[in-house]
Amino acid sequence: MKVATSLKELGEARRPMKDPVGLVTTMGFLHEGHLSLVRRAKSECASVAVSIFVNPTQFGPSEDLVDYPRDLERDTLMLEDEKIDLLWTPSAEQLYPDGFQTWVTVENLSQPLEGAQRPGHFRGVSTIVTKLLVAVRPDRVYVGQKDAQQAQVIRRLVKDLNIPGEVVICPIMREPDGLAMSSRNAFLGQEERKAATILYRALTSAAEGHAAGEHGADALRLIMYETLLSEPLAKTQYVSVADPETLEEQWGSVDSALLSLAVFVGKTRLIDNVLVGPR
Numbered sequence: 001m002k003v004a005t006s007l008k009e010l011g012e013a014r015r016p017m018k019d020p021v022g023l024v025t026t027m028g029f030l031h032e033g034h035l036s037l038v039r040r041a042k043s044e045c046a047s048v049a050v051s052i053f054v055n056p057t058q059f060g061p062s063e064d065l066v067d068y069p070r071d072l073e074r075d076t077l078m079l080e081d082e083k084i085d086l087l088w089t090p091s092a093e094q095l096y097p098d099g100f101q102t103w104v105t106v107e108n109l110s111q112p113l114e115g116a117q118r119p120g121h122f123r124g125v126s127t128i129v130t131k132l133l134v135a136v137r138p139d140r141v142y143v144g145q146k147d148a149q150q151a152q153v154i155r156r157l158v159k160d161l162n163i164p165g166e167v168v169i170c171p172i173m174r175e176p177d178g179l180a181m182s183s184r185n186a187f188l189g190q191e192e193r194k195a196a197t198i199l200y201r202a203l204t205s206a207a208e209g210h211a212a213g214e215h216g217a218d219a220l221r222l223i224m225y226e227t228l229l230s231e232p233l234a235k236t237q238y239v240s241v242a243d244p245e246t247l248e249e250q251w252g253s254v255d256s257a258l259l260s261l262a263v264f265v266g267k268t269r270l271i272d273n274v275l276v277g278p279r
Helices: 007-014 032-044 072-082 121-136 145-160 183-187 190-195 198-211 217-229
Strands: 002-004 021-026 047-052 086-088 140-144 166-170 234-242 257-265 268-276
Touching (some): 002 007, 007 121, 021 032, 021 121, 032 072, 032 140, 047 121, 121 145, 140 145, 145 166, 183 268, 198 217, 198 234, 198 268
Parallel strands (some): 002 086, 021 047
Antiparallel strands (some): 234 257
16 A cells, blocks of 8 residues: 655556546544445455545534544554555645635535535535545545535536546445444543434434335424434434435425434534435
8 A cells, every 4th residue: 555645646656556546535533434435446446545634624613623533543554454555645735735715616515404504614525525536536436425415515516527537425334223433423422322323213213204105394304303302412403304416405295305414412413314215
């Protein structure tokens, strides 16, 4: 595995890589969810690159940039075990040089859900992903359904900007009790970790209701909200029943939908989602 820290080193390491090249973009503190993307890329590509960069521009002023978990040595060893071809660990100074003023914005998809709760978040996401794709030039980029809105934003920017390559959206990886794998799970205390399973229980209850014939968007939101109310340590920020492609909130009867939610468990903000109906 080659490790590049500068753009020059990246270029030198990228040139001899055999096509197709798969890229997995991460903020580090890797877990099985990240590794599932790496393994999918390895199964479909001749070469695999992984980037680790905690992107400051997607964090709001009151969010956890400073406290975001980091362990580059551990991450490097995990990726060596996966036998990837290239690890790129750029610095913020390289990607956001002095005087930086060019941003990528995906207008409509960035507005609802996470975009409404975290102003500027997707401008940071869209900009850094564009920079990573331009620098690495992968044939495929692998992203997780866990960040469903982010996946749609990336898919849109790749199409709109005519960036070569395919966006591959991979299933959510979960713990045995249903909790979606996330680097932020490390912030949960023991009781909070138990309480955090309420997110998946709320989503599952609504998905089961939909499968049983309850297609009313308001009713599905109510199922999620009432389930979340049963957990004292959980504070609901939003529940949503949205169009899976446009992410517009749905009303009336829905055949297909993205059910999603954001919940504080203690001080830790968690998100999760499931898709219901025909794909």
